[in-house]
Amino acid sequence: MLDKFGIAKRIAQELEDGYYVNLGIGIPTLVANYVPAGVEVILQSENGLLGIGPFPTEDQVDADLINAGKQTVTTTAGSSFFDSAMSFGMIRAGKVDLTVLGAMEVADNGDIANWKIPGKMVKGMGGAMDLVASAKNIIVAMQHTDKAGNSKLLDACTLPITGLKCVRKVVTNLGVFDITSEGFVCTEYAPGVTIDEIKAATAGRLTISPNVKQMDI
Amino acid sequence: MLDKFGIAKRIAQELEDGYYVNLGIGIPTLVANYVPAGVEVILQSENGLLGIGPFPTEDQVDADLINAGKQTVTTTAGSSFFDSAMSFGMIRAGKVDLTVLGAMEVADNGDIANWKIPGKMVKGMGGAMDLVASAKNIIVAMQHTDKAGNSKLLDACTLPITGLKCVRKVVTNLGVFDITSEGFVCTEYAPGVTIDEIKAATAGRLTISPNVKQMDI
């Protein structure tokens, strides 16, 4: 079974040289730490930056330079700043190659719920709805089940929807799941995890790929 | 009767301090030469410049710095460059205070025709349709009659329309005409021109303002 770093590390294997990538808050942010050698990716921050660099040293901290999680950051060589309309314009136009998001629930048709829990204070969707409605390649990074052990991979979302039929792949602590017309297709299982465990933990339609293999991580 | 310089000079009296102004090709361009003392206006060029300066000296000529008439120009202090979408965005949003255009015909309801003559090679409307559809204050600068002596102030345009009900004022070689629900209202006549001459030269609905006076020019 993977921890959150393992999930991030596995998703990093999806990165290709020259990709523009938007990483959501939480596990997705960790993906930046595992970019494979020889692969150059450019991270987009939807508050108006292409080319997010590492966190600053104490003396580099600049209040005017933050990421979408409002953390202080730096820039990489070749970065650019732009306004929020252009930022979401490039997202909407499909210029971002890969988007990695967290989620509360994913349905086997690719629907995603990740912004609101009825009865709890609603903080807002931020840029999540724009991202899921427009990104051409969305990978969800999340735990396979919630704290009570309920599957987060469902046949239909129970929470308010963020976007329809948009998730292409889910990477959880248990494995990797493509979303196809057949529902979730398990293509890889995490080290130490059995197919039966995956079946037991998944509520949505699930098929096991004939080529399923253990994750190489 | 005014020559083209006189028309430009009279229109310049409409300028107020701080105005952003778009001047079309031809007589409108001449208006820039008669900005009243103490009045600062900023000229917009729809190819992406606020703050058009005078023509360059020989050694200032720069192929990258032209106006909408494709003439080499210079900039004034406080100028800015922007792309064509922002340029027409500011026009469409009504940020330009005054637009001065030439015309082939103006109707007494404010319709304007200034882009196409059937049977002749059509060069295109350029930015004229955007300007007339959006500008909040449009003054037309033109000769009162065509070369054959036919009125260009009509009850309805005969040429293909550029825009509907948009012209607010017409300044011709004969006088100044507001466009109101009553049609053309003559508020000023040019030196040496009689009201009867104006009536004879105007085909659209025309009333003479009770306060009509000779142009102070």
Added chain:
Amino acid sequence: MNKVVSGAQEAVRDIQDGMVLMLGGFGLCGIPENCITALVDKKVKNLTCISNNAGVDDFGIGLLLQQKQVKKMISSYVGENAEFERQLLSGELEVELIPQGTLATRCMAAGYGMPAIYTPAGVGTEVAIGKEVRNFNGKDYLMEYAFDADFAIVKAWKGDTHGNLIFKDTARNFNPLMAMAGKITIAEVEELVPAGQLDPNHIHTPGIYVHRIFQGVDYEKRIEQRTVRS
């Protein structure tokens, strides 16, 4: 041409109770600190604030919330604010949540004279309720209207006496969009220079969009998430 005002107090002088304001900034980054303070001092009430976020309890728009000057927030994300939450749950405060890209583009639309735009964000969600859905090339889009704000209040890095603005880094965010969108636009800047001193190729917001400008004072520029590496 006289756009320069003495300071925030003069800049916000005619902002009235019940008006609709746009306020630039993302989180606490690039917010018009001086004008927010002036609005608190002015005690205007029942404001509708269009702003991506609502500040924190004791900074940014949070200061207006503390004084109960805000009737309605139009934002994409409003966490990090306990007083906000209290007012929302008690019904004192109205909140309209809008996808961030939609929020940005509705500002831009206003500045570009476009009455409405189409975006796929929110299709199939509760954001779509009551909105027109239209299909283009096989994909559904929501029609969203341009904002209509009485004032836009923005913060820039440098500005000149003609109102030209340059923003720094991610403090740009919504500021240039809102600057275009206000019927009256107020810009506070860290450094105000005479017209002609900024490179016209570097201007982010041409002065035509800016009606009042002043050099702000005492910028705190508070950091929400100070993250450093060793």
Added chain:
Amino acid sequence: MNKVVSGAQEAVRDIQDGMVLMLGGFGLCGIPENCITALVDKKVKNLTCISNNAGVDDFGIGLLLQQKQVKKMISSYVGENAEFERQLLSGELEVELIPQGTLATRCMAAGYGMPAIYTPAGVGTEVAIGKEVRNFNGKDYLMEYAFDADFAIVKAWKGDTHGNLIFKDTARNFNPLMAMAGKITIAEVEELVPAGQLDPNHIHTPGIYVHRIFQGVDYEKRIEQRTVRS
């Protein structure tokens, strides 16, 4: 990340007969001279060119017209070109005239993922024929669709190896809009520098929009109306 190509010939290598191209520039100002020459050399035919103007007889898009490589021009103004006029009158060339602001905004819409925009330009004119008219707040607007171009070919002043672009003066015009709009965008620049040498606050076109970039050669930068004062 490898966007740098050896020159115009490599940049346009896969432009095929019948494709839709956007070409930046206003008049002869800011046009992609190198790529136009390469397209002439390549002898691609039946092109649809979206460009504000059509060049002059012996420069700019006029060079493509001379070789009868253009099937259709989509422009706002096409004067100053005798060969153009001849082909148009003889029916060899198709022309679609579009208001300049509409042309610009349809490019921007493509780059911003907006399938359609509303503009008042052309309402009540022959431009409106066959188009949807919609009233917002008492004013009529035409719905106009985003362009869909196979390639956008733009000219910038400076660029870096990541594809970031900076334009100079009014040579900016349609270039950044088209750069955003192409499925594949080619940028030729006067000066190409390594990533990191351009100030990220001065970038007009972020590199995400640019797929191929090269430093052009032998720019003529012809002037259409050389006007000077003494």
